[in-house]
Amino acid sequence: MVIEEKAKPAWIEVNLDAVARNTSRVKKLIGDGVRLLAVVKGDAYGLGMVPVAHTVISHGADLLGVTHPDEGVILRNEGIDAPIFIFRPLLPGEEDLVINYQLTSSISSLEQAERLSERARVYGIKVPVHLKVETGLGRTGFLPVAIKEHADRLFSLPGLKWEGIYTHFASAAGDPQFTRQQFRIFQAVVGDLKKRGIQFPLCHVCNSAAALLYPEMRLDMVRIGTLLYGENPPGVKDDLGLEESWSLWSRVIHIQKLEKGMRVGYGRTHRVSKDTTMAVIPVGYRDGFGVDVTPHPAGLIDLTKVIAKIILDFLGFPVGKLYVDINGTPAPVLGRVGMELTCIDVGKIPGIELGTPVRLMARRTVIRESIPKRYCMQETAGNSDA
Numbered sequence: 335m336v337i338e339e340k341a342k343p344a345w346i347e348v349n350l351d352a353v354a355r356n357t358s359r360v361k362k363l364i365g366d367g368v369r370l371l372a373v374v375k376g377d378a379y380g381l382g383m384v385p386v387a388h389t390v391i392s393h394g395a396d397l398l399g400v401t402h403p404d405e406g407v408i409l410r411n412e413g414i415d416a417p418i419f420i421f422r423p424l425l426p427g428e429e430d431l432v433i434n435y436q437l438t439s440s441i442s443s444l445e446q447a448e449r450l451s452e453r454a455r456v457y458g459i460k461v462p463v464h465l466k467v468e469t470g471l472g473r474t475g476f477l478p479v480a481i482k483e484h485a486d487r488l489f490s491l492p493g494l495k496w497e498g499i500y501t502h503f504a505s506a507a508g509d510p511q512f513t514r515q516q517f518r519i520f521q522a523v524v525g526d527l528k529k530r531g532i533q534f535p536l537c538h539v540c541n542s543a544a545a546l547l548y549p550e551m552r553l554d555m556v557r558i559g560t561l562l563y564g565e566n567p568p569g570v571k572d573d574l575g576l577e578e579s580w581s582l583w584s585r586v587i588h589i590q591k592l593e594k595g596m597r598v599g600y601g602r603t604h605r606v607s608k609d610t611t612m613a614v615i616p617v618g619y620r621d622g623f624g625v626d627v628t629p630h631p632a633g634l635i636d637l638t639k640v641i642a643k644i645i646l647d648f649l650g651f652p653v654g655k656l657y658v659d660i661n662g663t664p665a666p667v668l669g670r671v672g673m674e675l676t677c678i679d680v681g682k683i684p685g686i687e688l689g690t691p692v693r694l695m696a697r698r699t700v701i702r703e704s705i706p707k708r709y710c711m712q713e714t715a716g717n718s719d720a
């Protein structure tokens with residue numbers, strides 16, 4: 335890829351052609367009968383919400399999914415007229431935003447439904463909504479008993495148009511038994527409501543992992559993020575040929591000889607074991623580099639793994655070690671990542687100069703949103719063959 339002439343300390347390259355082709359691949363997987371809701375929350379998982387939204391829409395996504403109504407407002411102001419789906423419950427007072435920007439809301443409580451319906455009546459319209467069912471993630475939505483209890487009131491509210499019903503899986507990639515159980519609970523709720531004469535045009539439960547693993551659960555629509563950006567859910571394989579779409583770059587700003595025995599960085603945690611050359615790059619934990627989300631251990635086995643990793647790391651074994659990539663060669667990070675500077679060992683890599691580009695391995699969604707992005711797009715919009 336072309337590197338900008340003007341030196342930037344760090345930048346992100348986003349390959350929109352890859353996103354476009356991944357979208358087409360997912361479309362092909364799910365077929366014509368299933369709608370595609372492209373999830374662009376979290377700044378499109380770090381790629382940039384607006385450019386990604388245009389790309390996925392022009393390559394066949396039917397709806398966009400975001401967490402907050404404000405994200406929907408930004409998308410509307412960018413001229414996007416596809417339906418925009420808001421995942422989280424609305425705060426009191428956000429109803430007018432939803433109405434004025436024609437957003438589609440998730441309904442997770444009776445109070446929320448009543449507030450929205452009331453405002454819709456003032457405007458003399460009906461707002462499209464989806465009923466969120468809590469089947470085991472333990473987060474938002476109606477428990478099946480609450481739906482039974484409130485059904486009469488919910489489905490007679492005059493300001494709401496019930497366009498869909500959905501749930502979200504707790505462990506689609508990791509726990510088939512629990513996923514099937516959630517699906518059964520969901521199907522039972524849909525079945526009960528159907529018996530009462532209440533039907534929904536769009537029933538949906540699948541995220542990326544479930545859409546890959548359980549074709550029978552795709553129903554009317556799937557909600558896909560991860561796959562569009564070229565990744566697989568952890569531990570799930572596919573034969574879609576997805577392409578990576580994102581990379582984080584920095585460049586060498588300082589080169590220094592290190593002698594055996596010297597210490598590197600805050601806390602003096604790294605001891606240099608033989609003479610080498612070090613390079614410094616202007617990226618640190620403030621940019622999200624070296625930051626990872628460590629889940630709470632799920633059980634004793636998990637806990638043992640976490641402890642083993644910490645001990646091995648302390649003893650100097652290369653577990654969970656951070657690497658960067660220079661011309662295709664891995665270079666280890668030395669010592670702690672600083673706030674805005676990181677040291678790397680380039681002793682084994684020839685030809686390092688000031689300005690040499692360095693590719694960083696990082697978790698997209700924790701990388702600072704304001705790092706400048708360079709978009710690469712060769713295909714013309716609307717061309718959807720993959």
Ligand SMILES: *Cc1c(COP(=O)(O)O)cnc(C)c1O
Pocket residue numbers: 373375421502540541542543557558559560561567
């Ligand atoms: C984030 C999200 C998704 C997308 O999940 P992926 O695994 O990235 O495909 C789907 N549905 C809801 C409700 C989400 O919050």
